[in-house]
Amino acid sequence: MLTSQRKSLILDILRRDGQVIAKQVAESLSLSEDTIRRDLREMAADGLLKRVHGGATPISPELPDFSTRKDVSLEGKQRLGAKAAGLIKPGQMIFLDGGTTTAEVVRHLPRSFAFTIVTHSPTIATELEHHPTAEVVLIGGRLYKHSMVATGAVAMAAISQLRPDIFFLGVTAAHPVHGLTTGDFEEAAIKRHISGCAADTYVLLTEDKLDRVSACQILPVSDVSGLIVPSEVTEAQLAPYRDLNAAILEA
Structure with a gap:
């Protein structure tokens, strides 16, 4: 051989x-x-x-800081954001995770009907300052600066009172065996808690995050409603994820 x-x-x-x-x-x-x-x-x-x-x-992805990540895979993130925003219906409550990929969801949100955006990310909330139809709820807590999101008991307690229709989850890595992962234990816990409160969870994945593993598991792939991925990802690479009954939405 x-x-x-x-x-x-x-x-x-x-x-x-x-x-x-x-x-x-x-x-x-x-x-x-x-x-x-x-x-x-x-x-x-x-x-x-x-x-x-x-x-x-599997290799662990690099974890550059928030400002560095803004321009990485920008065109792909824009397509993922547009696809995700297209799932939103009038009157729904949507929970947006922090991160540069979910920031692209904000930039593609519908402007012709009303809905509510909940987020534990001050940067996501700021993006919505001039949106004409989105009601914005900002969750507070201890700020995890790497991802610019609130974590800890205060955030957990506030999220427990909510039942979002959709949670758009951001992760640093996805693997069919090791699941959806991130680099920080507390951040993984808050993401898992939000998903447990939401009716549906969709994960936005740039191609560089597939078949990778970070230190802290959030959820198995089978526990989410679907994965939103770039259209150029091959069917061979997606097959193990389809086998876990996750819907694959290509952008």
């Missing part, structure tokens, strides 16, 4: 199982562990996976 074929197989295993165990791969291919370990080292150097003792796991 060619090196390129082995590496492709390793990536397939990683997507399917969420991890690669060098010994098991070596045995299944009748090769030495040293050969597989060398492949894993090279793939890690190329940014394809993360080396761990005995094998590999």
